[in-house]
Amino acid sequence: MFHVKQFDVVVVGGGHAGVEAAHAAHRLGLSTALITKSKYDLGVMSCNPAIGGLGKGHLVREIDALDGLMARVADRSTIQHRLLNRSKGPAVRGPRAQIDRSVFRQEMASEIAKAGNISVIEGEVLDIIEENGRICGVNVAKLGDIRATSTIITTGTFLGGKIFVGREVVFGGRMGQTSSKALSDRFRGLGLGVGRLKTGTPPRLNSRTINWDALSRQEGDTHPEFLSFMTRKTSLPQIACGVTATNDLTHEIIRNNLHLSAMYGGDIEGVGPRYCPSIEDKVSRFADKSEHQVFLEPEGLNDDTVYPNGISTSLPVDIQESYVRSIRGLEQVEILQPGYAIEYDFLDPKSLEPTLEHSELKGLYFAGQINGTTGYEEAAAQGLVAGLNAGLAAKELPGLSFDRSSSYIGVMIDDLVSRGVTEPYRMFTSRAEFRLKLRIDNADQRLTEIGYSIGCVSEDRWAHYSTKKGRIAAGYHILSRRGFTSHELERVGFSVKHDGQKRTPFELLSLPGVDLADVVKLVESNEIAEFEPSILEQLAIEARYAHLLHRQESEVEALAKDQNLTIPLDFDYERLSGLSNEVKSKLKAHEPKTIAHAARLEGITPAALTRIVIELRRVE
């Protein structure tokens, strides 16, 4: 039983946003209460057993750069590491970790317990306490008021949560847990701009009833790219996943029963994630496709549950059973938990400041799925931002905001607070105009110093980061201290222009076809050959991108100057090549008057804006 009723920071909700928020406040040295419905909530993954991926992996690295929890806890729980987009440019690669769900929860709970100044309190928050226009804590069922200088709401899919399996509807925050009605009513009563969104999850399958021999396998990487900058080795044995696919019969069963699907029956008013469609969506929207891949992902080393990635559904249980059993390898499968859809309240994030504090209700912060996002990584990154800012406010220090040019965290927060959401928001690399600069390899160089300056980065991490920074500077110095003439370069096998220029090994690395190993040989002493491969790799990436980065920054500066350019009402978006149909239809529907207006529309990328500016300038 806890006795303290006054804290510096109170966090409501122990999901991915909540634990990150509480830990961030703890790292700033503040007394923190983490109030959640069950103490077993910490680190629960409501949907897929995976962390990271494209865009999301960038967010996790950035959380890690600020000494947050997600990356290190995930690395200790990973049963398969894969670097996605390995064959593409370094800016769009994303580390993905398949997680042992129960190890992740244990590791997360142990990090929170180790923190010392975080009190985990079990209970349902019913209300927020308002005094003189400031929020100063919460009211908890059976426990009464718990007061704090800053309060953070991270209630995920729980506010007004409704679960749908076919035509059956129950109130719930996720399967097996009650939803939060009182807090939902209170936010609606306050006129906070509450809307409805939906998402779905697939049925969970019994591994022992899958015919694994009939399936192809997807192995993990032998040389893993960890999520945390601090991880050196895998903690758990690594496994392979199974791969199968839907077929004509599966599609026919689904098509014949679409009217029974909650998502399709018109029972749900909320909008779902377009980028994470249900199998009902896929079968209807991509009617010409004869199959959709399904990845069978074990949920743990000592767990028979398998997550079939790609077939989320809200069809009735018997229909789920028959379509799943039509898939190769799943003919005899037993469903352990049916797939379902969930509809829940979200708060219009346009009512928040970039610190994630509410613009009218001072002292109150919001983070995670409640702000209209979807995904563990998006939630955790917001939790971190809210936790740091709530903590800084409790210390009466200025807030910290992240800008679009230095982090994906900044891109996401800016998108949310300035454009709002019309569907669940998830991170993609295409959302960032400074993509080439915002890479997974340099997240620490972009953020760790900021974190250290406000006190949220441990001395251990700081020492690790400082060593890396020193090594990169030393490597750069060696690669840049001497320039070679074109004749000298030709003698050792490089072909370069005879333009009278001397080129340093660093500059050579930016030329197409020039290999790191060749450049290393060029440096007379073997000092550079002794550098760690990761440092050399990063120097090569910096060199390769140097001129592109320069060009990108000029483009963004030019775009900033074009903000007030007027777009005529009869502007023909159809004529523009390079704009997706989705972007064109959004622009036609909203008829933005200026480039600045167009930029605020959700889903309008910097590349699309540049295309419009070029066309406007052309016809000027």
Ligand code: FAD
């Ligand atoms: P949650 O993880 O939901 O945590 C909320 C916490 O708040 C819980 O601990 C809860 O107990 C606590 N809480 C709620 N109300 C109260 C209260 N009144 N008092 C005290 N505590 C309270 N993400 C994807 O990326 N892709 C998907 O396909 C996907 N599908 C999903 C499908 C389903 C069915 C669900 C439920 C979620 C899905 N998600 C998906 C979303 C993912 O689970 C969330 O994005 C992520 O968990 C959000 O983290 P959060 O911290 O904001 O909230």
